Amino acid sequence: SKTPMRVAVTGAAGQIGYALLFRIANGDLLGKDQPVHLSLLDLPQAQNAVRGVVMELEDCAFPLLAGFTVTDDPKVAFKDADVAILVGARPRGPGMERADLLSANAEIFTVQGRALNDVAKRSVKVLVVGNPANTNAYIAMKSAPDLPAEAFSAMLRLDHNRALSMLASKANVPVADIEKLAVWGNHSPTMYPDYRETTVGGKKIASLINDEAWNRETFIPQVGKRGAAIIEARGLSSAASAANAAIDHVRDWVLGSNGKWVSMGIPSDGSYGIPEGVMFGVPVICEGGHYKRVEGLSFDDFSKERIKLTLDELEGERAAIAHLLK
Numbered sequence: 001s002k003t004p005m006r007v008a009v010t011g012a013a014g015q016i017g018y019a020l021l022f023r024i025a026n027g028d029l030l031g032k033d034q035p036v037h038l039s040l041l042d043l044p045q046a047q048n049a050v051r052g053v054v055m056e057l058e059d060c061a062f063p064l065l066a067g068f069t070v071t072d073d074p075k076v077a078f079k080d081a082d083v084a085i086l087v088g089a090r091p092r093g094p095g096m097e098r099a100d101l102l103s104a105n106a107e108i109f110t111v112q113g114r115a116l117n118d119v120a121k122r123s124v125k126v127l128v129v130g131n132p133a134n135t136n137a138y139i140a141m142k143s144a145p146d147l148p149a150e151a152f153s154a155m156l157r158l159d160h161n162r163a164l165s166m167l168a169s170k171a172n173v174p175v176a177d178i179e180k181l182a183v184w185g186n187h188s189p190t191m192y193p194d195y196r197e198t199t200v201g202g203k204k205i206a207s208l209i210n211d212e213a214w215n216r217e218t219f220i221p222q223v224g225k226r227g228a229a230i231i232e233a234r235g236l237s238s239a240a241s242a243a244n245a246a247i248d249h250v251r252d253w254v255l256g257s258n259g260k261w262v263s264m265g266i267p268s269d270g271s272y273g274i275p276e277g278v279m280f281g282v283p284v285i286c287e288g289g290h291y292k293r294v295e296g297l298s299f300d301d302f303s304k305e306r307i308k309l310t311l312d313e314l315e316g317e318r319a320a321i322a323h324l325l326k
């Protein structure tokens, strides 16, 4: 049988962690024939809670679960990691300014980026879920100069899946038949879900929907505010759907997206006018353990405006933490 792959998850005691770990152990992430070793990182005060989650994982008797590491030390958690899913982050507390939030997280992701740099497999794939996800991923990448920049990504997949589902219901078609959706930019309400190229059975979905007002006044804002709507309804932020998106993101990256477009936050190569290095959501196709940006797309005036809005926000975040990156 195969050698276990090592998957590190941070924020393991949190609500996304609780929805994520059981699916990884069940083989949903890396395949039904791939044993996994789980390395669980959380803060010192959450170690007991992580041990409780481990007891439940044990009680599932997952055949693919080869072992555990439980720790509050990133260098232990990331040792020889094949995959690292960085979920734990500092949430915005009462009265906390945006700049305070950015710098509290900059500290966390600097430490974790350095630890990945020092101890992870050279082929590690890192997904940042913890918010502000794009900027946190950027900081981790910049703190890991010995790893390839391509090792680092931020999660736009929840936005992508939300948009897919809304389009399927609007056009009254199965989700699985929808191809070529793109979500551009920052994982925040400024992101741009873009269905100009999207097809269903070879036909443009835009011609089926044929409602540009719906695109601008309903679709784009609702995808952007979906997270807030879930908090409003559930009293808690998205957890199972966020965990599902993390699984989709990493599974496709490792095992391939079968020719489908998926959206990932990745360091820009300078294309589409996005300055090099900015951690920006773009459509990609995954194959052979690598992602490849979809190239040659064009933007109309409205799309250019939307891209500028989300890029300006990301550049603002990057400027706010620049002094912390040495």
Ligand code: NAX
Residues within 6 Å of the ligand: 010, 011, 012, 013, 014, 015, 016, 017, 041, 042, 043, 046, 087, 088, 089, 090, 091, 108, 128, 129, 130, 131, 132, 133, 155, 156, 157, 158, 159, 187, 227, 237, 238, 239, 242
């Ligand atoms: P919880 O507050 O339930 O759990 C967070 C866990 O992280 C806690 O157990 C905490 O102790 C731990 N933690 C905090 N700092 C840590 C550190 N430095 N090292 C290790 N562990 C640490 O939050 P949860 O609902 O699980 O959400 C986690 C993060 O995901 C938040 O930042 C949230 O904003 C973000 N989200 C990102 C999404 C995306 O699409 N990119 C969507 C879902 C989610 O809102």
